[in-house]
Amino acid sequence: MTLPPDFTLLQVVPELETGGAEQSTIDVAQAVVAAGGKALVATRGGRMAARLEADGGRLAQMPVQSKNPLVMLGNAARLVDLIRREKVSIVHARSRAPAFSALWAAQSTNTPFVATYHGVYGARSRLKRWYNAVMTRGDLVIANSDYTRDHVLAEHGVAPEKIVTIPRGVDLDRFNPNWVTPSRVAALRKAWGVAEDDRRIKILLAGRLTRIKGHLTIVAAAKRLKAEGRDNFLIVFAGDDQGRTGYREEVEQAIRDAGLENQIKLVGHCDDIPAACLLCNLAILPTTVPESFGRAAVEPQVMGRPVIASAHGGTTETIVEGKTGWLVPADDVEAWSRAIARALDAGPGALASMGAVAANRARQLYSADAMCAATLAAYERVLDARA
Known part of the structure; x- marks a missing residue:
């Protein structure tokens, strides 16, 4: 996949300890670097941060795991500064609390915003449904399975063309x-x-x-x-x-x-x-x-x-x-x-x-290569639509 010149991706994830969202973050960052782009990850940090940097990605450490409204506002300001300084092409959020800060920053800088729905979030109240829906307020929603996609369509009434299923991938080199x-x-x-x-x-x-x-x-x-x-x-x-x-x-x-x-x-x-x-x-x-x-x-x-x-x-x-x-x-x-x-x-x-x-x-x-190729194609689609 050929990325646009000077392509810079900013992924936002609470932490890089362990888990599917974290592994996907690392995989996509590696794919962007391999394709000639820059890959930034805003996160609290964690044991997988060393792998990110070893693969050529860069860590932007900030308390994006926090659900404190004041901290979230501060994160939004930090992300605005990062987006402008690094000339970020796309912001990709992978969790709800950081998605608020990331969405505000993306809207403030007119930067395309993508979110991956990594889990099926329960909502017993209108407030919780509104909170969950932050993942659907950008240019494109990525669902990690058809099960998740069906849930998002039913729960949030998202237009079907605005959501794409990209199954999570496994690193076939590591798992060989x-x-x-x-x-x-x-x-x-x-x-x-x-x-x-x-x-x-x-x-x-x-x-x-x-x-x-x-x-x-x-x-x-x-x-x-x-x-x-x-x-x-x-x-x-x-x-x-x-x-x-x-x-x-x-x-x-x-x-x-x-x-x-x-x-x-x-x-x-x-x-x-x-x-x-x-x-x-x-x-x-x-x-x-x-x-x-x-x-x-x-x-x-x-x-x-x-x-x-x-x-x-x-x-x-x-x-x-x-x-x-x-x-x-x-x-x-x-x-x-x-x-x-x-x-x-x-x-x-x-x-x-x-x-x-x-x-x-x-x-x-379910290869990581297939997941990354589909994700980069989704980025290209968003950039073309914005253009």
């Missing part, structure tokens, strides 16, 4: 089984205390430790499996509690109460998800509320691992029932125990065959 060395997998085995001769089916739940990710459903399902005499599995919960120590303690207590200390491990944040996928035989995504896209269901598939996921949201688009994984009713402990039992009965060989089908499909549909 051939490039994950045995030493990386061995390092995770050692860190997680998984013996090399452990022949149990290993199941990965990658995601921050928060109630909506469904950890307690899996603990309850594993308890049923153990009561049936099944113990040939090891479930790994890989994710930060991000300060939610109360929930972490609740999960740990549930594991102890069920006598599952040998079946479920909490391993904390994992920097090497590709190696984690290879260490395990399959992945699970038991979210209690719909994921707008569900990157944690796509990354394992790219790595050749089938996925069991809750049957709602974007995962109904990314998983083909019975072919690349299984879809299970959310919060249904019995259904989840049956689904995991089905995977255990299938065994490593059948799971690997299913994973190969999953990898072929996911690599075709």
Whole structure:
């Protein structure tokens, strides 16, 4: 994709810690730099900031994560200054609170404004619906799945031509089984205390430790499996509690109460998800509320691992029932125990065959390159419309 001369993109995201919106921010910044443009990211900062700068992007640190109206006004002024100083071509917001500051700054400088609807936001009041609608007030709305697009159309009455679906992408270089060395997998085995001769089916739940990710459903399902005499599995919960120590303690207590200390491990944040996928035989995504896209269901598939996921949201688009994984009713402990039992009965060989089908499909549909190319094309469309 050829960008206009002197193209400068400003993305605005609360922080660069971990998550789908943050990863997409990094990917698009890298694509803009590769295409000859400049990529700026206004953010509080975070552990992924180093990757942004290593890829040639630039960090503009400011408290855009704040919902304090006075801080938001201050952010708008900072963004106006940044837009003028750097001659920004497009402002792209990826979260609601920063979107207010970004939209005000874009309107003040007559700069095109794009927003990505990364999640399906609930709205129980007119005020909350107005707050959510800030993501639709610019030149173009990007939805990260058809599920999200349908929600935006129904919730905000946006003209269909003003919203485009661009599925979230996976970095096929980073998530490439051939490039994950045995030493990386061995390092995770050692860190997680998984013996090399452990022949149990290993199941990965990658995601921050928060109630909506469904950890307690899996603990309850594993308890049923153990009561049936099944113990040939090891479930790994890989994710930060991000300060939610109360929930972490609740999960740990549930594991102890069920006598599952040998079946479920909490391993904390994992920097090497590709190696984690290879260490395990399959992945699970038991979210209690719909994921707008569900990157944690796509990354394992790219790595050749089938996925069991809750049957709602974007995962109904990314998983083909019975072919690349299984879809299970959310919060249904019995259904989840049956689904995991089905995977255990299938065994490593059948799971690997299913994973190969999953990898072929996911690599075709959900590459970061495809996502970035579509995003840059959306920028071009907005600039042409303004011209």
